[in-house]
Amino acid sequence: xxxxxxxxxxxxxxxxxxxxxxxxxxxxxxxxxxxxxxxxxxxxxxxxxxxxxxxxxxxxxxxxxxxxxxxxxxxxxxxxxxxxxxxxxxxxxxxxxxxxxxxxxxxxxxxxxxxxxxxxxxxxxxxxxxxxxxxxxxxxxxxxxxxxxxxxxxxxxxxxxxxxxxxxxxxxxxxxxxxxxxxxxxxxxxxxxxxxxxxxxxxxxxxxxxxxxxxxxxxxxxxxxxxxxxxxxxxxxxxxxxxxxxxxxxxxxxxxxxxxxxxxxxxxxxxxxxxxxxxxxxxxxxxxxx
Numbered sequence: 001x002x003x004x005x006x007x008x009x010x011x012x013x014x015x016x017x018x019x020x021x022x023x024x025x026x027x028x029x030x031x032x033x034x035x036x037x038x039x040x041x042x043x044x045x046x047x048x049x050x051x052x053x054x055x056x057x058x059x060x061x062x063x064x065x066x067x068x069x070x071x072x073x074x075x076x077x078x079x080x081x082x083x084x085x086x087x088x089x090x091x092x093x094x095x096x097x098x099x100x101x102x103x104x105x106x107x108x109x110x111x112x113x114x115x116x117x118x119x120x121x122x123x124x125x126x127x128x129x130x131x132x133x134x135x136x137x138x139x140x141x142x143x144x145x146x147x148x149x150x151x152x153x154x155x156x157x158x159x160x161x162x163x164x165x166x167x168x169x170x171x172x173x174x175x176x177x178x179x180x181x182x183x184x185x186x187x188x189x190x191x192x193x194x195x196x197x198x199x200x201x202x203x204x205x206x207x208x209x210x211x212x213x214x215x216x217x218x219x220x221x222x223x224x225x226x227x228x229x230x231x232x233x234x235x236x237x238x239x240x241x242x243x244x245x246x247x248x249x250x251x252x253x254x255x256x257x258x259x260x261x262x263x264x265x266x267x268x269x270x271x272x273x274x275x276x277x278x279x280x281x282x283x284x285x286x287x288x289x290x
Contacts, residue, residue: 008260010221011188012143013120015100017061019191019221019260021282023274026062026102026123027055027267028227031085032069049092056099059271062121063097064263065089065114066104070125070198074153079109086110087117094118102145108132115140125149125198127176134183145191145223146176150199159199166211169194174218190220191261202231209250213257225263226250248273256281 007020017024031048052063067085068077086103093101094117102121103114108130111122115136121143124133128146137144148169150159162168173192180190192215196205205226215222226232232246233239244266251262251270255277264270 008221009188010143010191010260011141011186012100013115013141015120015143017100017143020258022278023255023259024061024261025059025267025270025274026064026223026225026261026263027052027058027060028104028225028263028265029055029063029065029089030069031065031067031089045088045092048089049096052089052093052101053097055267056093056097058268060099060267062100062102062261063093064102064104064121064123065093065119066123067110068105068107070104070106070153072153072157072197076152076154079107082107082110083113087113090114090117090119100143102143106130108136111142112136112140115142121145123147123193125193125195126152127172128180131179131183134180134185137189138183138185141189143189143191144180144185145193146173146180147193147198148172148195156199160201160204162204165200165204165207166214169208170214170218173215177218177220187220191223192218192220193223193225193263196224196226197229197231202234205229205231206235209253209257212254212259216258221260222258223261223263224250224254224259226254227264227266244269252277 010017010019029052055063065086067082090101101119102123103111103119104123105111106126122137123145125147194208227247228240228243232243236246251273254262255274
């Protein structure tokens with residue numbers, strides 16, 4: 001029996017996304033020179049905006065704009081540089097598309113500027129380690145994704161020792177949700193992400209996927225980002241540019257297991273995959289509970 005995820009409402013500024021019953025697709029738009037997969041392709045704001053609009057046309061439910069690479073070993077950039085990369089793109093997307101825009105950042109000042117420019121979601125890979133992120137998201141009534149990561153991109157490869165990776169990730173995400181609620185955010189603003197590949201070995205990422213339904217009872221939407229990750233490369237023995245089919249296999253698994261949102265580079269393919277998986281899951285099944 002496949003797990004059944006509750007139907008949850010995710011409030012993101014003036015937007016309401018229904019999570020459950022249909023798997024949402026978040027498109028990745030990196031406006032960076034050094035991201036592990038598409039670094040440098042969309043540094044030009046016009047090229048980046050065109051790609052974001054293409055994702056929306058493909059059926060993406062959210063476009064996630066990032067101005068700092070979080071690949072393993074990546075060097076940090078200043079908040080000013082990160083802001084200068086993302087704000088022009090976010091302004092264009094917010095003006096020219098109805099699809100919600102997300103800002104992928106660990107830095108509250110960048111998040112504030114992005115929300116002012118029209119973003120309605122903050123995707124924080126640090127799990128809001130800087131408590132000011134709660135203030136920024138709360139003031140804008142933005143959606144907030146809380147991800148599990150130990151250390152930072154420069155150190156996380158050395159922090160992969162767990163006794164129970166699923167249990168420890170689940171407990172961490174529960175604690176971050178509680179911290180957000182204590183800071184005044186509503187549960188309907190929150191989403192959690194196990195952080196595949198972030199301070200996890202390939203085997204640990206695979207195990208988190210195998211048991212991703214263990215996160216469903218946290219009570220907020222669950223997001224997973226398997227796209228082109230190194231664990232897929234290890235399984236298939238392939239480089240980053242040859243991991244499309246492996247990514248879509250992981251996307252199909254996530255949708256079948258009840259994950260509410262998948263974060264991917266290749267939106268058109270993912271939208272088609274989850275549409276079929278969702279149809280199979282819902283065939284003859286009762287509507288997800290509210």
